[in-house]
Amino acid sequence: MMQAKNIGGRIVSWEVDTNTIRLLIPWAARRPERLALELQGMALPVFQTHLAILYDEETHSGGKECPACHEVLVFWEGIRCPRCLRTVPASRGLLAYVGRLPTPVGRMEGDGPRGRPSFKHMYRRLLAGGQQALWDAYFLTVGNQVYFAPPVLSVLPDNCPHAQPSILFWDSYFEVLGIPREHAYTRGGLERASLCIYANWHQDTLAVVLQQRIIPRIIIDLCLADLAAVGQLYAALRRLGTDMHGVYNYIGKPRLSQAFKQVYDQYVTID
Ligand SMILES: [Zn+2]
Secondary structure, eight states: OEEEEEETTEEEEEEOOHHHHHHHOHHHHHOHHHHHHHHHHTTSGGGTTOEEEEBOTTSSSSBOBOTTTOOBOEESSSEEOTTTOOBOOOOSOOEEEEEEOOEEEEEEETTEEEEOHHHHHHHIIIIITTOHHHHHHHEEEETTEEEEOOEEEEEOOTTTTSSOOEEEEETHHHHHHTSOOOSEEESTTOSEEEEOOOSSOOOOOHHHHIIIIIHHHHHHHHHHHHHHHTTOHHHHHHHHTOOTTGGGGGTTOHHHHHHHHHHHHHHOOOO
């Protein structure tokens, strides 16, 4: 399975070294068939920016970093830096993926941004506010189409698949969207927000968790950010008889999500 990363405008690609994964990740050695399922799932085009890494909770990126250039190390003929290509000795750890989850939010036209109110609001706030680094961290542009694409760190537990993965957003996620932080808790004092996923765990692969839980979560957060951008978030929640905590129960429940959509459509116009 190939992975690739854009490093300073140059695309570097490599074959994922599953032997090294099995050497360093105890569950992967015990359950090679499960490892194959996880890797296959994460090879879907929607996850093309997601790289398999060796988790290191001390680092900002979430992955063990190159001692020379601080690039996140990958499984490439050992543990290797995709920037300066040196291999680095490593000890046992956890398998994680770090990458971006894109949702289309609008487009750039000659006279400015078009699309979701939250996108236009974030565009003005981040770029006019001189926060280019946050803009680059959260948005991807392809042609004139713009995607909200937050960085996500997914950590598979040491007893995989018996426990669920930890899915983490950076703390800046809520700040960028301009909504209160809900259904997220701080993990180990890091500047990351770990998301609530399942009350009952059915051993789904990471790819299924991201598609069925995390992408829908990002979409509802964008809807809440749209309501916040037009100044009607709390009015909408009051009309639904809920609050910022309870509104997440509206995800995936047909009758409730229909009620949410009706209120949302009265306040939000997408141009
Ligand atoms: Zn390096």
